[in-house]
Amino acid sequence: MVAVIGIGYIGLPTALMLAASGVETVGVDLNSSVVDRLNNGKITFEEEGLEELFAKAVANGIRFTTEYPKADVYIIAVPTPYDKNSRKIEPKYVVSAASMVLDVCPKGSVMVIESTISPGTIDRFVRPVFAEKGKKIGEDAYIVHAPERIIPGNMIYELEHNSRTFGADEREIGEKIRDLYGRFCKGELVVTDIRTAEMTKVVENTFRDINIAYANELAKICRSDNMDVYEIIRIANKHPRVNILSPGPGVGGHCISVDPWFLVGDYPGLANIILAARKINDSMPEYTLERIHSIMKENGMTEVGRVGLYGLTYKEDVDDTRESPTLQMLESMAKHLSTGIKIYDPFIRDKMVEGQIMDFDEFLDSIDLVVIMVGHSHIKQNMDKLKNKIVFDTRNICDIEGVYKL
Numbered sequence: 409m410v411a412v413i414g415i416g417y418i419g420l421p422t423a424l425m426l427a428a429s430g431v432e433t434v435g436v437d438l439n440s441s442v443v444d445r446l447n448n449g450k451i452t453f454e455e456e457g458l459e460e461l462f463a464k465a466v467a468n469g470i471r472f473t474t475e476y477p478k479a480d481v482y483i484i485a486v487p488t489p490y491d492k493n494s495r496k497i498e499p500k501y502v503v504s505a506a507s508m509v510l511d512v513c514p515k516g517s518v519m520v521i522e523s524t525i526s527p528g529t530i531d532r533f534v535r536p537v538f539a540e541k542g543k544k545i546g547e548d549a550y551i552v553h554a555p556e557r558i559i560p561g562n563m564i565y566e567l568e569h570n571s572r573t574f575g576a577d578e579r580e581i582g583e584k585i586r587d588l589y590g591r592f593c594k595g596e597l598v599v600t601d602i603r604t605a606e607m608t609k610v611v612e613n614t615f616r617d618i619n620i621a622y623a624n625e626l627a628k629i630c631r632s633d634n635m636d637v638y639e640i641i642r643i644a645n646k647h648p649r650v651n652i653l654s655p656g657p658g659v660g661g662h663c664i665s666v667d668p669w670f671l672v673g674d675y676p677g678l679a680n681i682i683l684a685a686r687k688i689n690d691s692m693p694e695y696t697l698e699r700i701h702s703i704m705k706e707n708g709m710t711e712v713g714r715v716g717l718y719g720l721t722y723k724e725d726v727d728d729t730r731e732s733p734t735l736q737m738l739e740s741m742a743k744h745l746s747t748g749i750k751i752y753d754p755f756i757r758d759k760m761v762e763g764q765i766m767d768f769d770e771f772l773d774s775i776d777l778v779v780i781m782v783g784h785s786h787i788k789q790n791m792d793k794l795k796n797k798i799v800f801d802t803r804n805i806c807d808i809e810g811v812y813k814l
Contacts, residue, residue: 410588411436411479413505415446415472417662417728418522418556419485421458421563427465429592434479435472446472454727454755457564481588482509485522485556490666496673497526499533506534510541510549518550520585524663525553526670527607550581553602554589555609560661560726571595575605613667614682619653620664621685624692627655627814631699638804638813655814657781657802658692658733660722665689665731693737696802696814700779703800703812709776713748716775719782720753720761724803727755734781735761750775754786772797780805 412423415435427433437443442452451462486501502523509519521530530553538545545551553575558566572589574597576582582599590597600608623641630637641652659665668686671679700715709715722732729735734751738761741749751764752771765771768790772778776798780787783803791808800812 409434409477409479410481410483411477412483412485413437413476413509414484414486414501414523415442415452416485416487417453417560417563418558419483420446420452421455421461421558421567422483422485422522422556423470424458424461424465425564425567425592426588427468427470428461430468431588431591433465433470434477435470436474436476437472438474440474443472443474455560455563461564476508476512478512478514479517480514481518481520481585482513483520483522483554484509487662488523488525490669490673494673497529497670499525499529502529503533503537506537507541510537510543513549515548516550518552518581518585520552520554522554522556524555524609524613524667525606526610526674527603528674529606530602546577550576550578551602552576552582552585553605554585555605557609557612559663559723560728561723568592569595571598573598573600573605573608575600575602577602610667610670613663614671614685616653617659617664617668617689618681618685619651620656620659621688623653623655624688626652628695631814636813654804656692656733657696657814658736659689660730660732660736661728662730665722690736693733694740696733696779696781697737697740699812699814700777700800703777703798707777707798709798711748713750714774714776716750716752716765716771716778718752718771718778718780718787719784720751720756720764721782721784724783725755725785727757729756729760732782737781753782754784769793 409432410426411434412419413436415423415437423433423435445452451458484502484505486505488502489498491498530551543549557570572593572595574582574586579599586597586599627637637655644650645652668682672683717734720732720734721727721729749763750771751761752768772793778794778797779800780803783805788805794808799806799808802814
């Protein structure tokens with residue numbers, strides 16, 4: 409049996425995929441309301457294909473509980489936040505989950521850590537838990553690191569098709585877990601050592617962060633000299649070895665905006681390009697706010713209350729708001745004591761911030777300037793409603809004449 413510890417954005421689809429592929433699976437979470445909701449047949453977040461996968465997993469006998477069971481394999485998929493001051497990982501949830509697993513696991517079971525962690529986290533924080541519990545790694549239980557590699561909005565497809573990495577002390581154990589994931593994963597499955605597996609996930613997301621930072625810096629350069637950054641990137645990308653990403657109002661989500669800080673925090677003085685990229689991307693919400701003010705001034709606007717931010721999530725067509733650029737910008741506005749701005753997002757069903765309006769038409773009626781922070785399909789399908797508005801498009805999705813860009 410496999411027990412998935414932490415049934416949130418990563419753990420739930422992983423547990424469902426295992427169960428749907430015929431593996432006896434139980435989902436474990438200390439949040440009883442989450443467990444009750446799932447046991448009552450209701451998923452806890454929206455994701456394309458998740459309802460269908462949930463139904464198949466339930467038909468195959470998946471269950472959810474707040475109690476840690478005895479199992480052959482434990483997949484730990486709990487959050488790994490970082491300390492914003494030290495820029496280092498906060499491993500308390502992983503450590504707690506590992507400790508609770510060791511309290512119940514049978515001899516010879518395998519603890520698989522899916523949570524994204526910085527290089528050396530298992531050595532510094534997880535292995536000592538075994539010693540504290542009087543357990544021996546390789547005898548009482550084994551450790552494997554299998555960093556998750558999926559993105560909200562395309563989770564089901566990526567779980568099935570993305571390549572995966574499995575880091576283990578003993579290759580035989582790594583291959584055992586590789587074969588377990590091979591029940592549903594069609595991508596390339598690579599077995600390596602634990603520290604390499606830890607590093608690869610962080611390196612992947614850091615690479616993307618640096619590429620985005622380059623695009624964002626280009627946007628600032630082009631804006632300073634009245635050039636079209638999007639046209640420049642489009643032409644540059646025709647070169648067979650160039651692939652510049654698109655600039656935007658900031659970097660959100662729990663991976664790209666967080667993982668690079670692990671390297672900055674753990675390798676001070678060495679991660680210089682990484683640090684510079686993080687500073688550029690973290691500056692974009694403030695830069696976007698400055699653009700809003702300049703657009704307001706150009707159009708004779710004096711009331712912040714007539715400005716509307718479209719989009720609260722960190723990316724299009726999902727309900728995930730973690731580290732979203734919009735929330736970062738609202739935090740920046742609060743520092744400047746600026747209030748009254750309107751917010752709308754079709755994927756956020758409950759009110760979560762001041763100024764949020766739950767109806768799109770009401771949102772538009774209350775504003776003169778709409779700032780597109782997220783390129784949801786919804787806004788692309790409603791472009792005709794923006795024709796009488798001043799539009800600031802931070803995502804380059806509008807073809808309306810006179811629209812403002814980053």
